[in-house]
Amino acid sequence: MKIAVTGSNGKMGAAVIKAVNDSNIAELGVAINRADNMANLINKFDLVIDFSRPKATLEYLKICQKNKKNIVIGTTGFSDTELQIIKKTANDIAILLAPNMSIGVNLSLKLLETIATEIGETADIEIIETHHSNKVDSPSGTSIKMAEVIANKLNRDLNKCAVYDRHSIKKPRNKTDIGFSTIRGGDVVGEHTVSFFMDGECINITHKAFSRKIFATGAVKAANWLNKKSSGLYSLQDLLGT
Ligand SMILES: NC(=O)c1ccc[n+]([C@@H]2O[C@H](COP(=O)([O-])OP(=O)(O)OC[C@H]3O[C@@H](n4cnc5c(N)ncnc54)[C@H](OP(=O)(O)O)[C@@H]3O)[C@@H](O)[C@H]2O)c1
Secondary structure (H helix, E strand, O other): OEEEEEOOOOHHHHHHHHHHHHOOOOEEEEEEOOOOOHHHHHHHOOEEEEOOOHHHHHHHHHHHHHHOOEEEEOOOOOOHHHHHHHHHHOOOOEEEEOOOOOHHHHHHHHHHHHHHHHHOOOOEEEEEEEEOOOOOOOOOHHHHHHHHHHHHHOOOOHHHHEEOOOOOOOOOOOOOOEEEEEEEOOOOOEEEEEEEEEOOEEEEEEEEEOOOHHHHHHHHHHHHHHOOOOOEEEOHHHHHOO
16 A cells, blocks of 8 residues: 655654554555645555645645545644535545544543543533644644534534633633633643543543654554545544444
8 A cells, every 4th residue: 555645744744654664554655745746646656644734635635536545634623614525525535534543542532422421411521732832723623523522422512612712701611611721832742631520529531642653653554444445534433443
């Protein structure tokens, strides 16, 4: 399986190239950076692993759709409109979209579902995430995914219960709020804590990424899995069978 790695000059791009080279299931077909035209390199790869920016991803997606190449998307920060485009494109090719490629985060999602089912209605739910100072989107795609799985379990609409900024809200929190707090600084790879505050106690689920390697190896495993799939939109949960 020959992989095209986009955003190849980026932090994740470099980690994915290393993971591909270290793996025995994939080989690097081509490293694609901002200056390259993917359409001209189409014969060099079977499948794409993309960690870039939403605007670039959508351009790569068009080329993949036209040439029937499957794509693993690790890029985060898509708008609802952009997510709809990805969903529609999945009618023609197989797409695995995962805002976090780590096994640990995806197991944490399972734990969050369990805790939400047990105590979600009575708890005050807050998510704190920390990332390096160069991260562009906020809150992180992972924290949004965490909130989504909790909201789904509680039959809440995240568009209505998410609170991203309390600066102008001069009143106590609503019971159904899911609050987000974002910290940016230094070279933190990624930390997420979801807190369920109850009367007199609190449960925290924390995941810390110490290295980008976990996302990169996850993406290579995802590519290997996706290579055999027909069209459709998949998540890492589909791969893990959780
Ligand atoms: N799913 C996961 O597990 C996971 C984990 C970590 C990060 N991420 C996400 O992955 C993405 C990349 O993260 P990163 O830390 O690697 O960022 P980064 O170091 O800033 O790298 C981004 C790369 O995208 C390229 N790029 C930006 N705009 C482009 C455009 N218009 N056309 C073509 N290429 C473009 C950049 O090219 P230049 O070098 O030329 O600027 C750079 O190589 C982010 O969305 C991040 O949130 C996801």
